[in-house]
Amino acid sequence: MEDRLSSLPDDLLHSILRDLPLKHAARTSALSRRWVPQWIRALADSPVLDFTDRDFARGQPADRAAATVGRCLRLHAEHGAPLDAFRVALVSPQGPGYGAFGRDVIGWIAAAVARSAREVEVDLTPSQEGADHGSAAFLELPGDLFRSRSSLERLALGRLSLRAVPLPAAGLAGLRSLSLSHTDVTDEALRGVLATCRALESLSLRCCSLLTEVSVASERLQALELLGCRAVRDLRVAAPALESFAMYGYVILSAADWCESVAVDFAAAPALRDVYLSHMDGCDYLDPNHDDYYPFVYHVPHPRVLTLCSVGLLVPRFSLDSDDDRFDHLPYAHVNGGEATYIDMPNLQELQLLLGSLEEEGDQDPRYPERVYYFFHCTSLPVLERLFIRLSSNPANGSSSATASTTDEDEDDDDDDRDIRFGHDIVLGQLTFIKVVNFRGTWRERRLVGFLLKRAPILEQLVLVTPEGGGGAPGYEHVEGIQEWVSALQKASREARTSVCRPSEDDSPNHVHTRFFHEEYCCMRQG
Structure with a gap:
């Protein structure tokens, strides 16, 4: 068979290889000898060495993958090319080979820093037999690694220890972005x-189990992530330039006498535009003592974009006349008999609700209808334009009742609000777009959609996206039935278009936040 690719001009071959992932570029050596200098040239000319593709080391021992990384670094250095970024993600071995592997990793980081790399990212995933996340899983960085000034602007470390690095460290002084994932960083070290x-402009702390009191004070910090740090019981943030905040953890803070309280001091952040708040134990966990809980959203009421889980929709109900002073420090108007708005979100334009089971709600305390309705009742949303509702993707975890038929329930559509009684009308006067993901068509899901359609007078589009194929996903006939049902619903807007589609058919807009931390296994597992 004629090898037409090998007959192409060198410059064209080089341009092709330059755009390929390193793994695929190196494999072209098997085509012919002519490809070997081409991929080496492409490697040498690239200012970025990226080994974060998980397929890079798949199917080969850790020592072989490490040897490939070391060889590429040496070739790159021999050709004298500048190194701007070095990124690697590998599974670290256990047993006799761990020491050599660790020395290799330390050598890579040191070489990248010495060659004035602006970005260094190293993530080491322990193999299954070493996946207990204990101290043995952390590779300790040497104390002199960041002693001298460096060009580093972004540093991301996964399962590496900074304990031996003396602070302050001149080599870290220029950092604009820092990410620590599954590390043994302590409060004092942080x-x-x-x-x-x-x-520093961006800080991400992910699954750092030794953190208990996180205090962040920075004039320049713009983005802060606190993800899966289960032991945190005190959070203090003073960052006037903060624009983005994500917290995946105990966003519900207890003031009950029998439970250890979580202290929060979140100073004014006038630039804050997007917030992501999701509870550590998923979206459907509800403690029976929910009177003793209040949501973190009280501390960040002014973003333009918000993602909030269903646990975070809980609202305390108590009277101004009560002697209970546990909530006196909260930055919101007290609720008095359920008649007052408990929070004003004057800037919120885009809201995403991550909901657990809708089926568990209405049969509990009759004072509490589904918390999503109560949220809309007690929250002022004067400029909300786009609403995204993401139901549980696991039918055993949310909206779990059998998919409703299109007969019996439809007869009561006009009475869907029969157990939703509020002291004032709810009008979402600026809402133009609604999207509900993982919609199976259960009665409570239908009631929620009907509730929203009646309260959005200028709505332009409603999109219902069914779950991925598999258990609990509606069949094609049922999708057609849902479309007929939603088309016949009473709507406040005559211009509203409705559509029902499967995920592969959905080309409608998505929320700004498309990463869902409660679905990521590593944080759920971190103890």
Whole structure:
């Protein structure tokens, strides 16, 4: 068979290889000898060495993958090309080979720093037999690694230890972005790092189990993530330039006497535009003592974009006349008999609700209808334009009742609000777009859609997206039935278009936040 690719001009071959992932570029060596210098040239000319593709090391021992990374670094250095970014993600071995592997990793980081790389990212996933996330899983960085000034602007470390690095460290002083994932960083060490990194604009702390009191004070910080750090019981943030905040953790903070309280001091952040708040144990966990809980959203009431889980929709109900002073420090108007708006979100334009089971709600305390309705009742949303509702993708975890038929329930559509009684009318006067994902068509899901359609007078589009194929996903006939049902619903807007589709057919807009931390296994597992 004629090899037409190998007959192409060198410059064209080089341009092709330059755009390929390194793994695929290296494999072209098997085509002919002519390809070997071409992929090496492409490697040498690239300012970025990226080994984060998980397929890169798949099917080969860790030592072989490490040897490939080391060889590429040496070739790159021999050709004298500048190194701007070095990224690697590998499964670290256990047993006798761990020491050599660790020395290789430390050598890569040191080489990248010495060659003035602006970005270094290293993530080491322990193999299954070492996946207990204990101290043995952390590779300790040497104390002199960041002693001298460096060009580093972004540093991302996964399962590496900074304990031996003396702080302040001159080599970290220029950092603009820092990400620590599954590390053994302590409260004191974090304070030392932040004191060193005065130019920091982005900070991500993920599954750092030793953090208990997180204090972040920065004049330049713009993005903050606190994800899966289960032991945190004190959070203090003073960042006037903060624009983006994501918290996946205990966003429901208890003030009950029998439970350890979580202290929060979130100073004013006038630039804050998007917030993601999701509860550690998923979207459907509800403690029976929900009177003693209040949501984190009280501390960040002014974003333009918000994602909130169903646990975060809980609202305390108590009287101004009560002697209960546990909630006196909260930055919101007290609820008095359910008649007052408990929170004003004057800037919110785009809201996403991550909902657990709708089926568990109405049969509990009759004072509490489904918390999603109560949220709309007690929250002022004067400029809300886009609403996204993401139901549980697991039918055993949310909206789990059998998919409703299109007969018996339809007879009561006009009475869907029969157990939703509020003291005032709810009008979503600026809402133009609604999207509900993982819609199976259960009665409570239908009631929620009907509730929203009656309260959005200028709605332009409603999109219902069914679950991925499999257990609990509606069949094609039922999808058609849902379309007929929603088309016949009473709507406040005569211009509203409705559509029902499967995920592969959905080309409608998505929320800004498309990453869902409660669905990521590593944080759920971190103890």
